[in-house]
Amino acid sequence: MTSSRYCDANTLKVAAVVLFYMCAALVMVFVNKAVLNNSPDLPLLFLLLQLLIAVILLHAAAFVTQRIEIPKIELDTAKKLTPVVLVNIIGLVFNTLCLRDVEASFFQIARGLVLPLTILVSSFNTRTTPTVRTIVAAVAVTSGFLLGVAPSSTVPANVAPSSLSLFYGFLSSLFIAFHAVLIKTSLPYCNNSTIQLAYWTNAGSAVFLLPFVFFHGEPSKLEDLIHDSNWDGSVFLWGSAVTGVFGFLLCVAGLLSIKVTSPITHMFSSAARSVIQTILGVWLFKDIMTINRAGSIFVILLGTMYYTWVKSVEAAPPPRKDIDLEALGSGRPTEDSDSDITVVFDVPEEKASKE
Known part of the structure; x- marks a missing residue:
């Protein structure tokens, strides 16, 4: 009886974490897209506000609970973490630019090379050759990406993604791959605490991004928009606040997901989120969904799910x-x-x- 109650409680906990993670991720994508559609000339300032809000919320959370510890700011640690912070902010910038220039439902296709590039970078870093099954998964995901970016006569020229936006997506995927590898080597500098590493990456990214916000002239662009009667500034302000809060929640949700769920559960939740994201993109932003794009998303998901299954089988202890x-x-x-x-x-x- 006690065992049955424990299983029910554990199932509810996993379901709650999965739902929490999916909701936070979906809110981030669609609110980001809404703000970038409203203020396309302020991508760096928008990203900077998100980072600063996340840092403030981490301080607030540390004040409320002892489970979140803010790291001591030390120059030696900052130097050691500079590579992971730089890779993080560069990846975030290209990620934001890609989302700004493509449709919300196409965003996951534009960044479809995350898995193959992560496998490639990891193999170079560890100097190992991936297994045949891993290569099959990478080839499947790459095929899905190529299917999605192939020119289609059913997509109007003004809606079709530009070469530059696809290049942003590729660079975003590449830096995500580098970031995944650097996290493993950076955690020891943060007492193996993902919360401390999250604080360093958010705060450090804000510091590195700040001068580029001014070099890009975004403060003056914001001033011009404020004087424009056709610009709805509330979308930018509220969007920055919401994405900052949900960016922090997404960090917490990611940690809970790693702690509570299994790789297989995370795989299916990610697949479900991708499908929901596609449907919402078509519904909210009137995105165009072609057979090529639908097939691309399906193949990418299939390859990713197969890869997750392969890694879970390889990691399982022998019976x-x-x-x-x-x-x-x-x-x-x-x-x-x-x-x-x-x-x-x-x-x-x-x-x-x-x-």
Whole structure:
């Protein structure tokens, strides 16, 4: 009885975390897109506000609970974390520019090379050759990307993604791949705390981004927009606030997802989120959905799901074989008697539930 209640509670916890993560991710994409449509000339200022709000919320959370610890700002640590911070902010900039220039439903296609590039960068970093199954997954995802970006006569010229926007998507995917590799080497400098690393990357990214906001002339562009009667400044302000808050929540949701869910659960939740994102993009922003694009999203999801399954199988420990008790009692030799084996006895249900 106790075991059944525990399973029900654990299932509810996993479902809640998955729903939380999906909602936060979807809000981030669509509110970002709405703001960038409203203020296309302020992408860096918009991103800077998101980073600053995330830093402020991390401080507020640390004040409320001891589980979130703000790291000490030390020059030596800052130098060691500079590579991961730079890669993070460059990737965020290209990610924002890509989202600004493509449709919301096409965004996941434009960034469809994340998995193949991550596999490639990881292989170079570890100097290992990926398995055949991993290569098959990478080829499938790449095929899906190429299918999605192929020219289509059903897409008007003014809606079709430009070469520059696709280049932004490629660079975003590439820097995400570098970031995934650098995180592993950077965590020891943050006491292996993902929260501390999140603080460093958000605060450091804001510092590096600030001068480029002025070099790009965005403060003066904002001033011109304020004096433009046709510009709705509330969309920019509220959008910055909402994405800043949900960016922080997405960080928390990601950590909870890693802690509570399995890779397979995360795989299916990501697939479901991609489908919902496509439907909402067509509904909210009147995005055009062609057979090529739908097929591209399907192939990319299929390849990604296959890769996740492959990695979960490769990471699973080999099954341990039980001793054939009947053979042991009769004096016959048991199978694999020299291997590491475990005797498994039947445990009464009541005792098992207590344990």
